[in-house]
Amino acid sequence: MQFSLDFIKELVDINISPKKLSSLLTMAGMEVERLESKGKDWILEIEVTANRYDWLSIIGIAREISVCLNKKLKLNYPKIKTKPTLKKRKIIIESPQDCLFYIGRLIRGVNITNSPQWLQERVLNCGINSVNNIVDITNYCMLKWGTPLHAFDDDKIEGNVYIRRAKEGEKLITIDGKERELFRDNLVIADDKKVIALAGVMGGKDTEVDENTKNVFLEAAVFSPLTIRRSRQKAGLVTESSYRFERAVFSDYLECASQEANLLIERLADGKLIGYGKAGRKPLTKKKVISLSINDLNSYLGSNIPKDSIKKILSHLDFQVKDRGSNGLQIISPAFRFDIKEKVDIYEEIVRIYGYDKIEPCLPFLPFQLNQDELFEFKRKLRSFLPILGLKEIITYSIVSEKNLKNLGKIESINITNPLREQENTLRPTLLTGMLDTIMYNLNRNQRNLRFFEIANVYIKDRDNFKEIPKLSLGVSGIREEFFFLKGIVEELLNFLNIAQYEFREDSLPNFIQALMVVIEEEPVGFFGKLDEKVRKELDLKENIFYGEFNLELLKSFKKENKYKPFSQYPIVYRDISLGLRKDINFKKIGDTIREVGKEFLYNYRVIDVYRGKDLPQDSNFFTLRIFYQSKERTLTSEEVDTIHQNIRDELSKKEGIIVR
């Protein structure tokens, strides 16, 4: 909200610089976000918090300044004139829960001109356009008192004035020139024939005050905040008026604002009041009575504020304060403070004026309490482990487009009912989307050697319910031997979790080829594989992408404690063996044979060389394996090793499809 300092000065004397004033107000909870000079005036842009409707007025700002500067508020209440009574028309509230009180003043013989300089400046410097003397006067009074007013061209109102809900399909052209379709949620002002205003939000074009206006019907009202909120939401608009009504108006000031506008119209536009009418009843404003213990207050704040200071602060803020024993006070809140409901509200009032900065910081002693979140700990461990494998963490959006998901086949997902854009309208049921986006983004920028991981939730529809599942995704592209790199990563991950018993099962998964399911105790915990041709074409991807996804809750459930495993101190020796393996046969056959024959003397084996050549049979792959031998109990003699190794050679050469060279 924007306010003019000169306008504020009509109500309070200010003897400090605008800059000092700004920081003073900011530290009292009225944050001045911007301070700017404009001619001789200063503009204050103030963030008014949702609880302080009363700060949406010059009076409210001036009152706060008067407290901070210890000055008197120079507020004169005008004498309310309610005669003569309005005879020309009736004011009829048809929807009493939406409109509690309505005042109309019929002012005749107005002379429409530009406003005098001072009035133009007042409204302009508060961020409102100057229109003509009548409109500027209504805005001036709204700014001052915080209660919005509206002026109709009385000659364009046909018959009585009604305050009612709109009928579906009714239409109104508002003063911004837009034709609006109205709904039951809209509260309107209407005459016998038509809708003349969107109540509390914006007036109608047809009844607008213009240069030909002779007679004015001046409206002041108390509308239900909730009604105005719904109505303006339905209309998709926020105005100076709706903003105030939605937060509350103080009914005691309603008559003041209307009367002052009346007086100004008489003075600046030669108008004359010829009828005052009203409908409904002025809502009663309740004052809250709260008793307060000084000790409780100080122990809640960790402060030592003396009773005298408390009393002084509260009186400045228009609270009535009475002593109740040496430690107690009885406090009555001013009528306009709708936000004061209980003790803590008073605490805040006291401490914000006393000064937050005067309370000494102190560290509490926090006793032993809850256990750590185990899943969070697990994720934290993974986050410290995965970078060791050379993977970079990424963070991608949980909200994706349904269309992109369709590229990955039909995956059911949880949709957003009020999406901002089509690109973000559903919750992802897989981390694949984010990984693909990241890899494609980087490939498109000529980056290769991509190795990423992400830890995040996926969201699954579960009949009428939902599941949020924490997952780990792995993605690599543009490196050599991607599949086996990824396989190695998965093996290291399982090692890290001390999961020794697991199985890689070949499986056909949608969108993937060369896919392995990782199975622990017959439970699939995840998979990894190569993105298939179809998806790559869909995405126009030239590079291969290898991807894996794991369920973190399951991985965590199979995780075992890491215990030291003793290893043999006897020497490790190795022998090499060159093999050919027919392409339709899995290496698993070789591995199983080596383990079977090598038994307790087998330490490990590793491919150390792969051959390719035109002179080699094309139906097989050729490579050299290095087999390591070791005993747990003694040093193996070279003859022993030769014998075991020879046995492995013999056994392998018997297998179909394996060539020992």
Place this chain on the structure above:
Amino acid sequence: MEKEISKLEEEFQKDLSLVKGGEDLEKLRIKYLGRKSPINKLFTQISHLENREEKALLGKNINSLKEKISSIIEEKLKSVEIKEDRLDLTFPSSQAYLGSLHILSIVNNIICSIFERMGFVVIEGGEIEDEKHNFSSLNIPLQHPSRDVFDTFYLDIPESNDGRLLLRSHTSPSQIRVMEKNKPPLAVISPGRVYRPDKVDASHSFMFHQIEGFAVDKGINFSHLKGVLTYFAKSFFSSDVELRFRPHFFPFTEPSVEVDVSCIICKSKHLEKGSEYKCSVCRGKGWLEILGAGMIHPQVLENCGIDYKKYSGFAFGMGVDRIAMLKYGIEDIRLFYQNDIRFLEQFYI
């Protein structure tokens, strides 16, 4: 057989005399000691002999020849001149490939560990929430201007007893969940993703990260809140950073406060009299807002079944993205979610 042994030795001596360098020696070693060498062949031959004594004798002779040959070769190897190739030390290095954590994870870790040092424990909450936990229990009426800052994505899941389902628009629901389930004393910190339908630009994102923290116990007061947050800000930014506690309004705390730190970019230039210097980060104000906090509203405690006459508590919440941007001078929030490798590789763990 013995003849063959001596013939083999002669042959070896002859070959040896022709040796010129290390490479020849290696060839010689493979020829006489390798797997397919004549010596190995001799071993295989004698394994077929029937006469045990003969077998033993010949075996001994072959072995001594093998040892002799290998010691000669070894001796010779020592005398061969070591000739290393010149290495061009100015050649470009080979690239080390490093893994890393995302900067938001790093900042998250730093923040959590500061609070853990003070005795807080980390408990994560869910991202899919209901209206009760995201709003009502936090004293935010469903239809009220105080809700306007919490614009929310709703989900097409049938409504529960606790209202419509949505993506949480702040991490405060975690506070409610923990307080509903556990009795004080409590000191919890809860990080995670939050969502708001904001148009994406340099400083807005429909997904971002927050950390919620709160403590509830007998005798927890406002000065404790100040103490905890001061310790945090000084640990996270630097010990010379100044803090400013400003009154503010949140529906779920009373009194409420916004906390600013003195601008870490322009330091105290703003304080110099007559200085026209305008910092682009704090816009010349000299202060940066980093978090919102306050004493937990008694109604919120009561909503969670905690007796507010016995217990009191404070709560605070901060945006991780914003704090990371301030600390590392990152000017565009979109960089966090683009995952450009040139961005990722600037941060480690």
